[in-house]
Amino acid sequence: MTKEFKRQDGRKPDEIREISAKVGIIPNADGSAMFQSGKTIAIAAVYGPKEHHPRNQRNPARGTLRCTYNMMSFSVTDRIRPGPNRRSTEISKIIEWALEPVVMLDKYPGLVVDVHIHMTQADAGTRCAGINAAAMALAHAGIPMKDLVSSIAAGKLDKTIVLDLDKYEDSEFEEGEGSTDIPITFTGDGKLTHIQVDGHITTEQLKQAIKMAREASKKIYEVQKKALKDSLGGGK
Amino acid sequence: MTDRQIIIPGEKIVDSGDFLPGEGTEKRTDGIYALRFGLAETSGKLIKVIPLSGVYSPRRGNVVIGKVEEINFNGWRININASETAFLSLMEVPRYVNKDGLDEVMDIGDMVIAKVWGINKRGIDLSIKSRGLGRIDEGIIMEINPHKVPRVIGKEGSMIRLIKENTGCSITVGQNGLIWITGNKVEDELFAKKAILHVAQKCFVSGLTEEMEKWFKEEKGK
Numbered sequence: 001m002t003k004e005f006k007r008q009d010g011r012k013p014d015e016i017r018e019i020s021a022k023v024g025i026i027p028n029a030d031g032s033a034m035f036q037s038g039k040t041i042a043i044a045a046v047y048g049p050k051e052h053h054p055r056n057q058r059n060p061a062r063g064t065l066r067c068t069y070n071m072m073s074f075s076v077t078d079r080i081r082p083g084p085n086r087r088s089t090e091i092s093k094i095i096e097w098a099l100e101p102v103v104m105l106d107k108y109p110g111l112v113v114d115v116h117i118h119m120t121q122a123d124a125g126t127r128c129a130g131i132n133a134a135a136m137a138l139a140h141a142g143i144p145m146k147d148l149v150s151s152i153a154a155g156k157l158d159k160t161i162v163l164d165l166d167k168y169e170d171s172e173f174e175e176g177e178g179s180t181d182i183p184i185t186f187t188g189d190g191k192l193t194h195i196q197v198d199g200h201i202t203t204e205q206l207k208q209a210i211k212m213a214r215e216a217s218k219k220i221y222e223v224q225k226k227a228l229k230d231s232l233g234g235g236k
Numbered sequence: 237m238t239d240r241q242i243i244i245p246g247e248k249i250v251d252s253g254d255f256l257p258g259e260g261t262e263k264r265t266d267g268i269y270a271l272r273f274g275l276a277e278t279s280g281k282l283i284k285v286i287p288l289s290g291v292y293s294p295r296r297g298n299v300v301i302g303k304v305e306e307i308n309f310n311g312w313r314i315n316i317n318a319s320e321t322a323f324l325s326l327m328e329v330p331r332y333v334n335k336d337g338l339d340e341v342m343d344i345g346d347m348v349i350a351k352v353w354g355i356n357k358r359g360i361d362l363s364i365k366s367r368g369l370g371r372i373d374e375g376i377i378m379e380i381n382p383h384k385v386p387r388v389i390g391k392e393g394s395m396i397r398l399i400k401e402n403t404g405c406s407i408t409v410g411q412n413g414l415i416w417i418t419g420n421k422v423e424d425e426l427f428a429k430k431a432i433l434h435v436a437q438k439c440f441v442s443g444l445t446e447e448m449e450k451w452f453k454e455e456k457g458k
Contacts, residue, residue: 030289142289
C-alpha cells in the first residue's frame with residue numbers, strides 16, 4: 001500500500017521520539033524521576049510506604065498503590081483547567097493497573113504507596129511517559145518490584161503502523177482511516193501489563209503493532225536503567 | 237562478577253544456581269534476580285541487595301530515635317520515621333510506672349532513644365530496657381538520610397569516634413537517621429552537627445575519615 005509513508009515530523013514508522021530520563025529530581029520525596037519523550041515531559045514522585053488514610057480504605061491483606069495523574073495547567077497551549085477531571089481520574093486508575101503487576105505490595109499490608117505524576121509538558125503519549133517515570137520513581141523509593149515497566153504507544157495512521165504518536169498524529173490526523181492510538185506497557189522481559197486501543201484496527205495489525213512496540217520498549221528500558229544507575233554513580 | 241554492583245529491580249545478578257538468594261533478591265529458573273534498587277553484595281554464597289534510597293525500614297536490634305506521638309493506656313506510640321509508627325509498651329520500661337502517670341515518664345512531643353525489639357504483622361515494638369536508652373532531656377537532635385548512617389558511623393565506629401574526639405560531644409546515631417548530640421556548650425553541639433552534615437554530604441568520597449581529619453584541622457584553625 002503506502003510504501004513511502006511520510007510522517008509529519010519526518011520520523012520512520014518505527015522510530016520513537018527522542019527520550020531522556022533522570023532519577024532523584026525531588027529531594028523531599030522518597031523516590032522521584034523525570035521522563036521525557038519528545039515534547040512530553042512527566043515527573044513522578046513516590047511517597048511511602050506509609051500509613052493509609054482514610055483508614056477505611058486500607059487493605060489489611062496487602063499494600064495499596066495509589067496513583068494521581070495530573071496535567072499542569074500550562075502543559076498544553078490552551079490552558080487546561082487545573083484539578084482532577086474525568087480524564088485524569090481514568091488515567092490515574094490505568095497507571096495503577098499498569099504498575100500493579102510488578103510492584104510487590106504484599107510486603108506492606110495495610111500501608112499505601114503514593115505515586116504523584118505530573119505532566120509539565122504534554123504532546124500526546126502522556127500516560128506512557130507517566131508510567132515510565134513512575135516505574136523509575138518506585139524503584140528509586142526502594143519499593144520491591146518484580147521488574148521495571150516501560151510504556152510506549154503504538155498506533156495506526158491511515159493504514160500504516162507507527163510508533164509513538166505525537167499530538168498532531170493523535171488528534172489532528174484525519175486522512176484515510178484516521179488515526180488509532182494503542183498505548184502498551186511491557187515489563188523488562190517483554191510481558192504485557194497494560195494495553196488500550198482507541199480507534200479501529202484489525203487483529204493482524206494489532207499483533208504487528210505489539211511486536212513493534214515491544215522492540216521499542218527495550219530502548220526505553222535501557223534509558224530507564226541507565227538513569228537509575230547514574231543516580232547512584234553521581235559522586236563515585 | 238565484581239564484589240558490589242548497582243542493580244535495578246528485575247535485573248539478573250548471577251547466573252548459576254550455586255548462590256543463595258538473600259534479602260531483596262529472588263531465585264528464578266535461570267539465576268538470581270534483584271527485587272530492589274541498590275547495591276548487590278555477595279558474601280560467601282549469599283547474595284543480597286543493600287537499598288540506598290527510600291523509607292527507613294527497621295530491623296530487630298536497631299537503636300532508633302523517635303518522637304512520642306500518642307499515649308495509650310499501656311504504652312506510647314512513637315514516630316521513628318519508618319512507614320509505620322512504633323509502639324513502646326509499659327512492659328518494656330525498666331521501672332515501675334503508675335498507670336495514671338504515663339505522661340510523667342514521657343509526654344507527647346518528647347524524644348526517646350529506643351531499641352527495636354520486634355517486628356511483626358501488628359507493627360514495630362520498641363524497648364528501653366538496655367543501658368543508654370530512654371527519654372532525651374538535653375542536647376540537640378538532627379536528621380540525616382537513614383541510608384547515610386553507616387558512613388557517619390564509619391568502619392567500626394571510626395568516623396563517629398573522630399567527631400566525638402574533635403568536638404567533645406557525646407553523640408548517639410539512631411539507625412533511622414536521627415542523631416542526638418550533647419556537649420558542654422551549644423557551640424560544641426553545633427560544631428558536631430556541622431561536621432556530621434559535612435560527612436553526610438560527602439558520603440560518596442572514599443577515604444572520608446582522613447579527609448575529615450583535615451577538615452577538623454582547617455575548621456579549628458579559623
